[in-house]
Amino acid sequence: xxxxxxxxxxxxxxxxxxxxxxxxxxxxxxxxxxxxxxxxxxxxxxxxxxxxxxxxxxxxxxxxxxxxxxxxxxxxxxxxxxxxxxxxxxxxxxxxxxxxxxxxxxxxxxxxxxxxxxxxxxxxxxxxxxxxxxxxxxxxxxxxxxxxxxxxxxxxxxxxxxxxxxxxxxxxxxxxxxxxxxxxxxxxxxxxxxxxxxxxxxxxxxxxxxxxxxxxxxxxxxxxxxxxxxxxxxxxxxxxxxxxxxxxxxxxxxxxxxxxxxxxxxxxxxxxxxxxxxxxxxxxxxxxxxxxxx
Amino acid sequence: xxxxxxxxxxxxxxxxxxxxxxxxxxxxxxxxxxxxxxxxxxxxxxxxxxxxxxxxxxxxxxxxxxxxxxxxxxxxxxxxxxxxxxxxxxxxxxxxxxxxxxxxxxxxxxxxxxxxxxxxxxxxxxxxxxxxxxxxxxxxxxxxxxxxxxxxxxxxxxxxxxxxxxxxxxxxxxxxxxxxxxxxxxxxxxxxxxxxxxxxxxxxxxxxxxxxxxxxxxxxxxxxxxxxxxxxxxxxxxxxxxxxxxxxxxxxxxxxxxxxxxxxxxxxxxxxxxxxxxxxxxxxxxxxxxxxxx
Numbered sequence: 216x217x218x219x220x221x222x223x224x225x226x227x228x229x230x231x232x233x234x235x236x237x238x239x240x241x242x243x244x245x246x247x248x249x250x251x252x253x254x255x256x257x258x259x260x261x262x263x264x265x266x267x268x269x270x271x272x273x274x275x276x277x278x279x280x281x282x283x284x285x286x287x288x289x290x291x292x293x294x295x296x297x298x299x300x301x302x303x304x305x306x307x308x309x310x311x312x313x314x315x316x317x318x319x320x321x322x323x324x325x326x327x328x329x330x331x332x333x334x335x336x337x338x339x340x341x342x343x344x345x346x347x348x349x350x351x352x353x354x355x356x357x358x359x360x361x362x363x364x365x366x367x368x369x370x371x372x373x374x375x376x377x378x379x380x381x382x383x384x385x386x387x388x389x390x391x392x393x394x395x396x397x398x399x400x401x402x403x404x405x406x407x408x409x410x411x412x413x414x415x416x417x418x419x420x421x422x423x424x425x426x427x428x429x430x431x432x433x434x435x436x437x438x439x440x441x442x443x444x445x446x447x448x449x450x451x452x453x454x455x456x457x458x459x460x461x462x463x464x465x466x467x468x469x470x471x472x473x474x475x476x477x478x479x480x481x482x483x484x485x486x487x488x489x490x491x492x493x494x495x496x497x498x499x500x501x502x503x504x505x506x507x508x509x
Numbered sequence: 510x511x512x513x514x515x516x517x518x519x520x521x522x523x524x525x526x527x528x529x530x531x532x533x534x535x536x537x538x539x540x541x542x543x544x545x546x547x548x549x550x551x552x553x554x555x556x557x558x559x560x561x562x563x564x565x566x567x568x569x570x571x572x573x574x575x576x577x578x579x580x581x582x583x584x585x586x587x588x589x590x591x592x593x594x595x596x597x598x599x600x601x602x603x604x605x606x607x608x609x610x611x612x613x614x615x616x617x618x619x620x621x622x623x624x625x626x627x628x629x630x631x632x633x634x635x636x637x638x639x640x641x642x643x644x645x646x647x648x649x650x651x652x653x654x655x656x657x658x659x660x661x662x663x664x665x666x667x668x669x670x671x672x673x674x675x676x677x678x679x680x681x682x683x684x685x686x687x688x689x690x691x692x693x694x695x696x697x698x699x700x701x702x703x704x705x706x707x708x709x710x711x712x713x714x715x716x717x718x719x720x721x722x723x724x725x726x727x728x729x730x731x732x733x734x735x736x737x738x739x740x741x742x743x744x745x746x747x748x749x750x751x752x753x754x755x756x757x758x759x760x761x762x763x764x765x766x767x768x769x770x771x772x773x774x775x776x777x778x779x780x781x782x783x784x785x786x787x788x789x790x791x792x793x794x795x796x797x798x799x800x801x802x803x
Contacts, residue, residue, distance in 0.1 A: 296696060352676065352677065353677075355671050355695065355699050356699055358664065358702045358703070358705075359664060359667040359668050359671055359699060360668065360671050360672075360699070362668075362672075370653060373653040377649050377654050378741075381647060381745065382646065382745050383647075383741050384741070402590060404653065405650055405654070408650070408652045408653045409650070411652075447672075447677050447678070448677050451675065451676050
């Protein structure tokens with residue numbers, strides 16, 4: 216019986232699947248809704264299966280092959296063990312490994328090469344790839360981690376705007392711009408923050424970069440602070456592997472010019488995306504296993 | 510008909526009321542459960558009325574006097590206008606002013622004198638009193654404010670412990686102690702933070718002071734960072750009034766030795782507590798009004 220490999224990239228906005236043959240040729244792809252198993256395990260599970268079914272259909276296969284498929288899932292929220300165990304038990308696939316969305320992104324970006332990656336979006340996470348092994352650091356979330364992420368940067372802007380409003384620190388065009396967005400009423404800002412998800416805070420990160428670029432002192436301070444934290448983590452992952460660095464995520468481009476010159480010198484284009492990473496990881500991991508059993 | 514004055518101090522753990530005559534003599538006191546109108550408006554309202562009823566009973570009065578009572582309420586969560594309006598409409602009192610818990614605390618601490626106060630507990634807020642006027646700054650909450658509060662300090666410790674776990678920053682006894690509390694498993698720490706209220710983070714603030722006192726480098730850095738933020742805000746409120754400073758709240762004593770010498774030199778003992786402040790404010794405000802109408 217032919218072995219098929221499925222890669223799944225499940226994130227906060229959508230879930231994608233690709234079904235491939237053992238040589239890596241993708242035979243079908245599918246896409247569905249959000250798959251954050253931490254915030255919505257039921258919906259996540261449904262969308263994972265739906266994306267895989269669509270990929271299967273596009274490949275001209277019956278979903279009965281699922282039972283003999285080798286699958287790697289990269290999922291947002293996969294660092295919470297209990298949730299992963301619950302979801303894994305209900306997956307219809309033969310062999311199955313649940314990894315973090317960061318791990319498959321690092322694999323996809325570096326392909327067969329060794330190096331490091333920084334994923335800078337709403338959250339932040341850093342990875343080093345050396346041979347078959349990927350180690351990630353960071354990604355602990357908005358409250359106690361994710362230094363240098365869009366969510367933390369947006370929240371820092373709100374903090375500085377409130378300090379400026381109170382006369383504790385100097386105001387600047389960017390703190391004024393933020394307060395204007397809340398009708399100059401700090402209570403509206405506080406009420407917003409009270410109900411805001413990380414993505415809501417992250418929406419304010421781009422204006423910090425925009426104003427920093429124009430020389431706004433508060434925006435410059437915040438970007439330098441965030442870039443220094445990103446640099447700290449990049450140093451750690453580069454030290455684990457080769458001097459090759461992929462910058463990924465929506466804030467990769469705005470951050471790049473603020474990073475240390477020695478880190479910028481290592482920057483290289485990503486070989487592929489997270490879904491590519493999940494597929495190649497499925498083949499790599501489960502083909503090796505099959506060979507080990509042969 | 511005799512005018513009675515009621516002061517109410519409603520906080521996150523309990524609600525206290527005192528009923529006084531026009532000369533300030535307290536005739537009765539009452540206590541009930543939590544009254545944070547932001548997180549639980551219904552429960553808050555119930556506890557406010559319950560505390561006032563008990564004070565009324567102790568004073569040997571019927572609750573029918575409520576309709577002619579002059580009341581000042583100092584409430585946690587009073588900076589959110591919509592919530593205040595909803596609660597105020599349903600209060601059974603004659604004249605009624607809703608203020609922040611910080612404002613009545615500043616009034617109580619300074620009594621008839623002018624000066625400043627720093628309230629350092631789970632949250633942080635700063636006030637200046639000049640004549641009848643009190644202005645507060647800070648107190649914007651755990652997410653976008655409350656610099657130098659116990660909640661923020663506890664969260665900063667968690668951030669440093671995770672950075673140490675990842676090898677991004679140096680570990681120290683205090684980061685080890687914190688990780689031990691989560692069975693050395695950063696995922697348990699992250700899961701805790703995900704569901705934690707500000708008070709849950711603040712429970713870790715005392716160990717930061719304890720280790721800073723023993724020379725732990727990470728704990729020292731965090732306390733110095735927090736103390737610098739407290740000093741920044743203290744400078745602002747001292748500049749608004751006289752060089753007299755009351756340090757209030759559960760972290761007042763641990764913070765004091767870390768503050769700037771010129772701020773420590775202004776420190777004075779509080780004249781009274783927040784409930785005293787609410788009562789005297791009720792008399793001051795509504796007696797003046799009555800005189801104005803006479």
